[in-house]
Amino acid sequence: MGKIKDTGLTQDEHLIFECGSRGRKGYSLPRWDVEKVHANTVIPPQLLRDGVEGFPELSEVDVVRHFTRLSQWNYGIDSGFYPLGSCTMKYNPKVNEEVATMQAFSNLHPYTPEGVAQHALKVMYDLQGFLAEITGMDAVSLQPAAGAHGELTGIMMIKACLQDRGEKRKKILVPDSAHGTNCSTSTIASYQMVGLRSNERGVISPEQVATLMDEEVAGIMVTNPNTLGLFEEHLAEIVEIVHRKGGFVYCDGANLNALLGIIKLGDMGVDVVHINLHKTFSTPHGGGGPGAGPVAVKEALAPYLPIPVIEKKGDRYSLNSDRPQSIGKVRAFYGNFGVALRAYAYILTMGAGGLKRATEMAVLNANYLMKQLKDHYYLPFDRPCMHECVFSDRFQEKYHVSTLDIAKRLIDYGFHPPTIYFPLVVRGALMMEPTETESKESLDQFINAMIQIAREAEENPDLLRKAPQRVKVRRLDEVQAARKPKLRWTAPRPE
Amino acid sequence: MGGDSRYIPHTDEDCQAMLKTIGLNRVEDLFEFIPQQFRLKDPLRLPGPLSEPDLLRSFQTFKSPKMSGFLGAGAYHHFIPSVVRALVSRSEFYTAYTPYQPEISQGTLQAIFEYQTLICQLTGMEVSNASMYDGASSLAEAVLMAERVSRRRKVLLSEAIHPEYRRVIQTYLDPKLHEVATIPYERERGRTDGKAFLNLLDQDVSAVVLQSPNFFGVIEDLQAFSDRVHEAGGLMITAFSEAIAYGLLNPPGTLGADIVAGEGQSLGIPVSYGGPYLGVFATLERHVRAMPGRLVGETVDLEGRRGFVLTLATREQHIRRERATSNICTNEGLCALMATVFLSCLGKEGLREMALMNLSKAEYAKTRVSAIRHCRVAFSAPTFNEFVVEIEGDPGKTLTAMREEQILGGLALNRFDPHLRHHLLVTFTEMVTKEEIDHWAEALDRALT
Numbered sequence: 001m002g003k004i005k006d007t008g009l010t011q012d013e014h015l016i017f018e019c020g021s022r023g024r025k026g027y028s029l030p031r032w033d034v035e036k037v038h039a040n041t042v043i044p045p046q047l048l049r050d051g052v053e054g055f056p057e058l059s060e061v062d063v064v065r066h067f068t069r070l071s072q073w074n075y076g077i078d079s080g081f082y083p084l085g086s087c088t089m090k091y092n093p094k095v096n097e098e099v100a101t102m103q104a105f106s107n108l109h110p111y112t113p114e115g116v117a118q119h120a121l122k123v124m125y126d127l128q129g130f131l132a133e134i135t136g137m138d139a140v141s142l143q144p145a146a147g148a149h150g151e152l153t154g155i156m157m158i159k160a161c162l163q164d165r166g167e168k169r170k171k172i173l174v175p176d177s178a179h180g181t182n183c184s185t186s187t188i189a190s191y192q193m194v195g196l197r198s199n200e201r202g203v204i205s206p207e208q209v210a211t212l213m214d215e216e217v218a219g220i221m222v223t224n225p226n227t228l229g230l231f232e233e234h235l236a237e238i239v240e241i242v243h244r245k246g247g248f249v250y251c252d253g254a255n256l257n258a259l260l261g262i263i264k265l266g267d268m269g270v271d272v273v274h275i276n277l278h279k280t281f282s283t284p285h286g287g288g289g290p291g292a293g294p295v296a297v298k299e300a301l302a303p304y305l306p307i308p309v310i311e312k313k314g315d316r317y318s319l320n321s322d323r324p325q326s327i328g329k330v331r332a333f334y335g336n337f338g339v340a341l342r343a344y345a346y347i348l349t350m351g352a353g354g355l356k357r358a359t360e361m362a363v364l365n366a367n368y369l370m371k372q373l374k375d376h377y378y379l380p381f382d383r384p385c386m387h388e389c390v391f392s393d394r395f396q397e398k399y400h401v402s403t404l405d406i407a408k409r410l411i412d413y414g415f416h417p418p419t420i421y422f423p424l425v426v427r428g429a430l431m432m433e434p435t436e437t438e439s440k441e442s443l444d445q446f447i448n449a450m451i452q453i454a455r456e457a458e459e460n461p462d463l464l465r466k467a468p469q470r471v472k473v474r475r476l477d478e479v480q481a482a483r484k485p486k487l488r489w490t491a492p493r494p495e
Numbered sequence: 496m497g498g499d500s501r502y503i504p505h506t507d508e509d510c511q512a513m514l515k516t517i518g519l520n521r522v523e524d525l526f527e528f529i530p531q532q533f534r535l536k537d538p539l540r541l542p543g544p545l546s547e548p549d550l551l552r553s554f555q556t557f558k559s560p561k562m563s564g565f566l567g568a569g570a571y572h573h574f575i576p577s578v579v580r581a582l583v584s585r586s587e588f589y590t591a592y593t594p595y596q597p598e599i600s601q602g603t604l605q606a607i608f609e610y611q612t613l614i615c616q617l618t619g620m621e622v623s624n625a626s627m628y629d630g631a632s633s634l635a636e637a638v639l640m641a642e643r644v645s646r647r648r649k650v651l652l653s654e655a656i657h658p659e660y661r662r663v664i665q666t667y668l669d670p671k672l673h674e675v676a677t678i679p680y681e682r683e684r685g686r687t688d689g690k691a692f693l694n695l696l697d698q699d700v701s702a703v704v705l706q707s708p709n710f711f712g713v714i715e716d717l718q719a720f721s722d723r724v725h726e727a728g729g730l731m732i733t734a735f736s737e738a739i740a741y742g743l744l745n746p747p748g749t750l751g752a753d754i755v756a757g758e759g760q761s762l763g764i765p766v767s768y769g770g771p772y773l774g775v776f777a778t779l780e781r782h783v784r785a786m787p788g789r790l791v792g793e794t795v796d797l798e799g800r801r802g803f804v805l806t807l808a809t810r811e812q813h814i815r816r817e818r819a820t821s822n823i824c825t826n827e828g829l830c831a832l833m834a835t836v837f838l839s840c841l842g843k844e845g846l847r848e849m850a851l852m853n854l855s856k857a858e859y860a861k862t863r864v865s866a867i868r869h870c871r872v873a874f875s876a877p878t879f880n881e882f883v884v885e886i887e888g889d890p891g892k893t894l895t896a897m898r899e900e901q902i903l904g905g906l907a908l909n910r911f912d913p914h915l916r917h918h919l920l921v922t923f924t925e926m927v928t929k930e931e932i933d934h935w936a937e938a939l940d941r942a943l944t
Contacts, residue, residue, distance in 0.1 A: 016609050016839050027576065027845035029852060033929040034859040039743055039851060042858055043877045047714055049745045054616045055843035060578055063839045067582040067606070074602035076590030084592055091502055092590050095547050101580070101765075104559040109566045110769035111906050113898065119557035120768045133539055145628035145770065146825040148812070156666065180812035184822035188639075190669050193817045231529055262526055263533045278825065282502075286829030287603035288593040288625065288789065290771030306666075328666035332569055332631040332659040332758075333769025348553070351544030354500045361505050363525045368513045384528060411599055419595075422813070439504035440513060471598040473802040481794035481806040485783065487622050488612040 013069040017489045020058035054491055073472045074287070075416050081442050083369075085388045085419035085431025086179070086227055088257045088279035090358075093349065096282065096342035105341055110333040114318050120337065121317035125310045127344045128294070134355070135253070135273050136264025137296035142335040143306045147254055148181040149330060150274025150293030151221070155189040156327045157272060157297065157304035158219055158248045164325065167246070169218040175204050177228060177423045182221045182252060191218060198425050202228045202381040206237040213241055219248035224265065225258045227423040227431070228381055229366060229388035239269035248272065248301075256280040257435065258363060258387035261356030272297045277336075281343035292339035306330050361436035362387045365443060369434055372447045376454040380426050388433035392426050401457040403428040405464035408475065409456065412468045413449040500544070563931045564903040567881045567922025568710070569630065569657050569736040569758060570766045573849070574926060579763045579836045589829055593789075597804045603828065604803035607791040610835040617741050617838070618755045619748020620777035624788035626831040627774025627823065630758025631660040634704070634734045635667035636787045636821055637756035637776065641702035641730040642673070643785045643820070644753075649674040649699045653687040655709035657736055658911040664704075678703070682914075685713040685874025685883065692720060696727050702754075706734040707747070711920065712857075712881035713874055714744060721751025730754060738762050738775070739924075740879045742850030754778045763837025764830050773830040784810060787821030849925055853880035856923040856932065863936035869943040873918055881922035883908065883915070888943050890919055896942035902935055904942075 005012055039048055058066075075082070082089035100106070108120055128140035144150035155172070162169055172186040175196040186193045194212060199205040203226065213220075220242050224232040232238070239249050251265050251273040257280045259265065265273050277283050278291035285291065297305065307326045308319035319334075350358065363386050370379065370389035378394035393403040407417035407430070419431040434443060456463045468474065505513075510522060519525065526534065545553065564572060583589060587602060594600030594607075607625045614623035627633035638650050650668075652661055654677050661677075668675060678692045687705055696703070703724045707715035721731035733747040735757035747755045759773030760766070778786055784807065792806035812819040841849060857880045861872055864884055873883040886893055890907035897904035905919035923932065 015605070015612075016835075017612065020842075024842075025845065026578075026840040026842060027848075029574065029845070029849055030925050030928070032852070032855075034855050034932075036851065037855040037858045039854060042854070043714060043743070047716075047745050047877070048743060049741075049749075051843045051847050052616050052742065053843075055613070055846065056839055057842045057844070058839055060576075060840065063578055063836065064582065066839070067836055068585065070602040070605055071582075071585040071587040072602065073599075073605075074587040074591050075596075075599040076587045078586040078590045082592070084595075087592055089592060092586075093502060095550060097584070098551070099554055100767075102554060102557070104557045106765040106767050107572070108559055108768040109564055109572070109766050109903070110570050111566050111568060112564075112768075112903065113894070116560060116562070116898075116903075117768065119559065123557075130541055133541060145632070145827075146823070148822045148824045149628060149632070152822060174817075179824075180814070180816045180819065181822050181824050183816035184812035184819040187817045187819070188667075188822050190672055233528065233530075236530065236533070261535060261539050263529060263535060267533050284589045284829070285592045285825070286589050286827075287591045287600075287606075287832065288828030289825040290827045290830055291825040292771075329659060329662045330632065330666055331629045331663060331770075332657070332772075333629075336770040337768040338765075338771050345550060345554075347541060348543045348545045348550055349547070350500060350502075352539040352541045354503075354544050355539065355541070357500060357503060360522045360525065361503050361510075364505070364510065364513055364517075364522060367517050367525060371517050384525065407596070408598070411596065416592075416599065417596055436503050436505075440509040468598050472601050473598055473796040473800055474798060476597050476796050476802045476804045477794045478804050478806065481792040481804050482809075485790070485806060486793040487608075487783070487790055487806075488615045489608070 013066060015489050016056050016066055017054060019066060020056050020062055022057055024057045024059050026058045026060045026063050080414060081438055081446050082416040083418050083432045083434050084416060085433040086254060088433060088435055090282055090435040091437035092282055092284040093346060096345045099345045100338045100341045118317055121310055123341060123344050125312055125317055127340055128310065130347050131275055131294055131296055134260060135296045136266025137273065138299045139302040139305060140294055140296045141305045142292065142294045142340050143330055144274065144293040144295060145331055145336050146289060146291040147274055147276045147293040148185060150295045151181055151185040151252065152188060153306060153330050154250050154272040154274055154295050155185055157301045158250065159189055160304045160327050161301055162218055169216055171217045173209065173212055173217060173220040175222065177226050177425045178221060178223060179227065179252060179254065202230045203232050203234065204238060206234045206241060209238050210241050213245045213247060215245060217247050219250055221250045221252060223252040223255060225255045225386040228390050229385035230381060231386055235268050254279060255387060258359060260359040261352060262359055266298065272301055277339050277343040282346045283339045283342040290336050290339055292336040358436045365434040365436060365438055369432055369443055369447065373450055376451050388431060390426050391430045393428035396457045399457045399461045401461045401464050403430055405467065406430065406453055409453050409464045409467040410449060412470050415446055415449060562901045562903050563927065565905050565921045565923065565935055566903055568906050568920050569659065570769065571737060571761045571922065571924055572766060572926045573739065573761050573924055575763050575765065576840045578840055579833050582836050583829055583832050588832060594805060597802065601802060604791050606832050606835055608793065608803050610831045611791060613835060613838045614775055614777050617746065618777045619746030620755050621780045622783050623777040624786060624790055626827040627776050627788055628827060629770065629772040629774045630736055631663040633756040633774030633776045634660050635664045637732045637754045638664055638702060638704065639667065640754060640785050640787060641732060644782055645701040645730055647699050647701035648672065650701055651676050651678050651692065651695050651703040653678045653705045655680040655687050655711060656704060656706040656734055657710045660734060684876040685711045686715055686876045689719055693723065696723060698727060700724065700727055700729040702730040702732045704732040704734060708737055708740050708879040711874055711883045712878040713876045714879060717747055717750040717752065725751065732756065737879060739850050739853060742846035743854065753782065759834050762834035764833050771827055771830055773827050773834055783807065785820060786810065788823050788826060852925040856925065856927060857882060859929065860923050860932050863932060867936060867940045870939065880924055881920060884919045884921055886917050886919060886943055890917060893942045897938045900938045902938050904935060904939060
C-alpha cells in the first residue's frame with residue numbers, strides 16, 4: 001500500500017485513466033435480440049481494431065465520484081459572484097434547463113419531417129422574431145454556434161452582398177478596443193484589417209473613420225457599448241460616414257445586456273449584429289460552451305442569411321433552402337437549438353418589462369461598483385459607464401503588484417476575478433461586469449475585498465504575489481506547459 | 496412592470512441607496528448620455544412575463560408524436576446513461592466560464608485533458624483540441640489548417656462526405672482564393688472512387704478529405720488514399736459523423752490521417768433538433784501550432800503538484816488577433832464533458848459492444864431488405880450502422896405511407912443528389928429493437944406494393 005496523503009475529502013483525485021480496474025463495467029446496453037455478427041465476416045479484418053487501447057474500465061460509482069470531485073474544484077455562477085467583464089455571467093435559470101431537456105425537443109431528430117417538427121420550428125421562428133424586435137433588425141438566423149461564429153457569418157454576408165454589387169473591397173475597420181475575435185474574423189473572411197485608435201474619451205472618433213473610409217473598405221466592426229463599457233456616442237454619425245461610401249456597419253452584440261429596451265441598434269443604422277444568447281439571454285457558458293450566436297440583419301442583407309430559413313405560412317412553419325443568394329451554411333443543421341430553447345424560455349419569463357429592468361439593474365450595478373472603487377483603483381475613463389467598467393493596476397504598480405496579483409488575491413477572498421489585461425487599450429486592465437443578478441450585498445462584499453486588497457498591496461504585497469493560497473492548486477507553471485506541451489495522458493511504460 | 500423578476504434581487508431601497516451613492520436620482524438618469532432621439536419611448540413588443548408554472552404549462556402543449564425512427568445521417572439516437580445528465584447538470588460545471596483562472600477551474604481543465612486523451616485514443620491521433628462547434632465546421636477548419644501546413648490551396652473533397660459538411664466547407668472557402676475539387680463515389684460500391692482521385696491528385700493539392708463511415712454508411716479504405724496523397728506532399732484529412740463506429744473500426748490515426756475532424760454527438764449528446772453538438776478535432780504533434788481551438792496542458796503548481804492550464808494560446812484570437820489560427824472562442828465545452836462521462840462509463844468493452852450491436856442491427860435489417868421485392872441495398876461495400884436502400888417508387892410517397900404507421904422510415908437522398916432519386920438512407924442503432932426493424936421492413940414492403 002502506498003502512503004495516503006491527508007488532502008481532505010476532494011483534494012486528491014487521479015486522472016480517469018489512473019482509476020478503475022481491468023474488467024470493471026460502468027455500462028448497460030439493451031438486450032441482444034438479433035444475432036451477434038462477427039465483425040470480420042462483414043468488414044475486412046484490416047479495417048477493424050481490437051478495442052480502444054487505454055480506455056478506462058470503471059464502475060458507475062467510480063465515474064460518478066470522479067466527476068463529482070472534479071466539479072468541486074470549479075467555480076461557477078452558482079458558487080458566487082463572477083464579475084468577468086465582457087462575459088455577462090448572469091444567473092442561469094433552472095427552469096430553462098428543464099425546458100431544454102424535455103423529450104419533445106431533446107429527442108427530436110434534425111431530419112424529422114417538418115410536419116412532425118412544427119413545435120421546434122415555432123420556437124425558432126418566434127425566437128427570431130423576439131431577437132429582431134429587441135435589436136430593431138429585420139431578419140434573424142439562429143444558425144451560428146457562438147459569438148465569433150456569428151461574426152464570421154455577418155462578415156460573410158456583407159462580403160457576398162458587395163460581390164453581388166460587383167464591388168471588390170478588401171479592408172475592414174476594427175477599433176483597438178475590439179474583442180480579438182473581430183480581428184481574426186476579418187482575416188478568415190479574407191479581409192485586411194485596418195486598426196482604428198480609440199480617442200481620449202475611449203470611443204471611436206468619426207473624424208478618424210472619415211479619413212480611413214473609402215471605396216476599398218467593406219465596412220466597420222463596432223462593439224456598442226464598447227469593451228470599456230462606454231456607449232459609442234458617435235455611432236450614428238459613424239454609420240452615416242460608412243454608408244455614404246457604400247460600406248456596412250457590423251455590430252458585435254456581446255454587450256447587448258446594456259441596451260435591452262433602452263435603444264435598438266437597428267435604429268442607430270447598424271446593418272448586422274450578432275447576439276450572444278449565452279451572455280444576454282442567460283444560457284449557461286458550460287465551462288466554455290455551447291453558446292449560440294444568432295445574427296440579425298437589415299433587409300438589404302436578408303437574402304444572404306444562411307440556409308435554411310424558417311418561414312411561416314398561415315399556421316404552418318417550414319424550412320426553406322431555396323435561396324440563391326444565401327452564403328450557404330456555417331454548420332450542419334439549424335444551430336444550437338437547445339441553447340435557443342433556453343433563451344426563448346428566458347425571454348418569455350422576463351417579458352419586455354423584465355428585460356428592460358435587467359438592463360437598468362446591470363447598469364446600476366456597474367456604476368455603483370465603479371463609484372465605490374475609483375478612489376482605490378485607477379479608472380482611466382472617469383465618466384458614467386454602462387454594464388461594465390474598466391480599472392487598471394496603475395495605483396498598485398509602485399508596490400510592484402500587478403493586475404494578475406490582484407486577480408489571484410480575489411480568489412482567496414472567494415470571488416471569481418474580473419477579466420484581466422483586456423481591453424488592450426488599458427494597460428493592466430481589470431474589467432468588471434457585475435450583471436443585474438447580483439444583489440447590493442454581494443457587490444458590497446466584493447467592494448470590501450477589493451478595498452482590502454488595495455490596502456494589502458501597500459502594506460503586505462507578498463500576500464498578493466503569493467496568492468491564491470486557499471485553493472486546490474496554487475499558481476501554475478504556464479511557461480513549462482507551453483514549452484513542453486503535455487496535451488494527453490499516456491500509459492506509463494511497464495517496468 | 497417587470498420589476499418583480501425573481502432573477503433580479505434589487506429592492507426599491509437598494510436602488511435608492513445605490514443611486515444616492517452614484518449621485519443620481521432616478522434609474523433613467525443612468526442613460527442620460529444616450530442621444531434622446533434613439534431612446535425607446537415604448538416597451539418592446541414581446542410576450543410575457545410568464546411565471547414558472549405558466550411557462551412550463553405553455554411548453555406542455557408541445558408534444559412530439561411517438562414514432563420509431565430510422566433517421567441518422569449525422570445525428571444518431573444512442574443510449575445515454577443517466578449518469579451523463581446527472582454529472583453535467585452539476586452547476587459547478589455548467590455555470591462556469593472558459594477556464595481562464597486555472598486555480599479555480601481545475602475541474603473543467605482536468606475533464607478537458609481527459610477528453611483530449613479519450614479523443615486521441617479513439618481516433619489514434621496525438622493531439623485533440625478542447626472542441627469545435629460541430630462536425631461540419633470542424634472539418635472546414637481542418638481544410639483551412641491543411642492549407643496553412645502545406646502552403647497549398649487546392650482541396651479534394653470526396654462526394655461521399657455528408658452534403659451539409661461539404662456545404663459548410665464551401666461557405667468557409669472563398670472560391671477566388673481556394674480551389675475545391677470533388678472526387679466522385681463509385682456508383683456500385685458507394686465508396687470514394689480511387690481512380691478518379693488519382694486523376695485529380697497533383698503537387699498543388701493541400702489535402703484530400705474522406706469521411707468514414709461515409710455519408711452512405713460505407714467504410715472507406717483510408718490507407719489507400721493517405722499513401723498517395725502523402726507521396727504528392729499533401730495531407731490526409733478524415734471526417735466522421737458516427738463516432739461509435741470507432742469502437743470497432745481501425746482508427747484514422749493508424750491509417751495515415753494527418754487531421755481527423757468529425758461529429759461527436761453520438762457520444763452521449765441528445766439529437767436535440769441539430770444542436771448543440773460536438774466538433775471533434777485531432778491532429779499530429781508536429782502540426783499542433785497550426786491547430787485551431789483551445790488546448791489544455793498538464794503542468795505543476797508552485798508546490799510541484801500536478802495541475803492543468805489552457806496552453807499554446809499564442810495561436811488564438813485573444814492573443815494573436817488578426818494573425819490567429821482561427822477565430823473560435825466559445826466552443827462546446829459542456830458537450831465535450833458529456834462525451835468524457837459517456838466514454839468513461841462505456842469504457843473499452845462497452846464501446847466495442849455498443850458498436851457491435853449497431854453493426855448487428857444494421858446487418859439484420861439488410862437481411863430483411865433483401866427479402867422485400869421492389870427494393871435492394873444500393874451499395875455493395877461494407878457498412879457500419881446505416882446503409883442506402885434503393886426503392887422502385889417515389890421516396891416521398893413511400894416515407895409518407897410509412898409515417899402513417901408511426902414510422903420515420905429513413906431519409907430521402909434526392910434532396911442532396913439528383914442521382915439518388917430513388918434512394919433512402921436508413922440507420923439502425925442499438926436503440927431500435929428487432930421487432931421495430933421487422934415492423935419497419937413490413938411497412939416498407941407495404942408502401943412499395
